[in-house]
Amino acid sequence: MTAAELETxxxxxxxxSRAMAVxxxxxAGNRVALEAPLAPNINHxxxxxxxxxxxxxxxxxxxxxxxxxxxxxxxxxxxIQRSTMDYLLPMAGDFTAIASFEDAPAWDAFMRMLTRxxxxxxxxxxxxxxxGQRAGVFEGEFVAFAE
Amino acid sequence: MTAAELETxxxxxxxxSRAMAVxxxxxAGNRVALEAPLAPNINHxxxxxxxxxxxxxxxxxxxxxxxxxxxxxxxxxxxIQRSTMDYLLPMAGDFTAIASFEDAPAWDAFMRMLTRxxxxxxxxxxxxxxxGQRAGVFEGEFVAFAE
Numbered sequence: 001m002t003a004a005e006l007e008t009x010x011x012x013x014x015x016x017s018r019a020m021a022v023x024x025x026x027x028a029g030n031r032v033a034l035e036a037p038l039a040p041n042i043n044h045x046x047x048x049x050x051x052x053x054x055x056x057x058x059x060x061x062x063x064x065x066x067x068x069x070x071x072x073x074x075x076x077x078x079x080i081q082r083s084t085m086d087y088l089l090p091m092a093g094d095f096t097a098i099a100s101f102e103d104a105p106a107w108d109a110f111m112r113m114l115t116r117x118x119x120x121x122x123x124x125x126x127x128x129x130x131x132g133q134r135a136g137v138f139e140g141e142f143v144a145f146a147e
Numbered sequence: 148m149t150a151a152e153l154e155t156x157x158x159x160x161x162x163x164s165r166a167m168a169v170x171x172x173x174x175a176g177n178r179v180a181l182e183a184p185l186a187p188n189i190n191h192x193x194x195x196x197x198x199x200x201x202x203x204x205x206x207x208x209x210x211x212x213x214x215x216x217x218x219x220x221x222x223x224x225x226x227i228q229r230s231t232m233d234y235l236l237p238m239a240g241d242f243t244a245i246a247s248f249e250d251a252p253a254w255d256a257f258m259r260m261l262t263r264x265x266x267x268x269x270x271x272x273x274x275x276x277x278x279g280q281r282a283g284v285f286e287g288e289f290v291a292f293a294e
Contacts, residue, residue, distance in 0.1 A: 016198060021168035040162055040166070044156075062197075082233050084232075087226070118148070
């Protein structure tokens with residue numbers, strides 16, 4: 001899946017991604033980076049609204065798992081079950097959410113559960129960056145159901 | 148602050164609240180209820196996007212603290228520092244986020260710190276409901292800075 005394909009998927013199926021003007025900066029098997037501008041995501045302090053930050057981070061993590069599931073050829077429905085967001089710094093400009101994946105054993109266990117039992121559970125984080133600084137940390141727990 | 152005043156504030160200062168079509172259903176000193184329709188918040192499963200759910204819950208909790216701070220007459224800047232969201236059920240229709248506050252000692256300690264030291268910290272939760280069912284639980288940690 002290319003960055004353009006993922007961006008079209010998000011904009012077509014999750015209208016809030018379009019309202020937040022989310023752009024897919026890059027997609028690879030181990031990393032998805034999403035960008036969003038300040039203007040549609042601003043709050044009354046002229047910084048990024050916490051809900052926008054959490055939403056773009058959620059989309060980054062969800063997208064990386066989605067891309068990997070599509071590549072694996074196992075049709076499944078992927079939903080978020082729990083998330084934690086730590087807001088480290090206010091973001092006063094355009095921002096990026098980067099989900100990256102390095103835990104091969106966790107992925108293997110997840111796929112094994114998904115194919116054997118029809119349901120797999122996995123954790124994936126994302127980092128928010130603004131003006132070259134780490135501004136937030138997201139951690140999500142996702143469940144995939146085989147279809 | 149009336150429901151109409153809070154709704155105008157949110158729509159004017161946090162454009163995402165307008166994009167999510169958030170409506171202030173009710174405001175009281177101990178409870179804020181926000182409503183949002185499915186359409187602008189939908190995902191590819193035809194249920195509410197997790198980021199929208201977390202965003203509306205964040206706005207409900209933030210709004211209740213904001214309303215209480217305005218009533219208290221202590222000018223301050225209120226920001227979210229950490230949040231947790233548990234997604235219990237998919238929401239396949241319009242949904243509500245209800246923040247309610249019953250912890251008087253916590254509020255008193257928060258206001259004491261805010262007025263004495265210029266900074267107070269407080270936790271506040273919100274519950275998401277859809278079709279009469281509890282569909283999600285949000286917990287936020289907020290910090291207020293005296294201005």
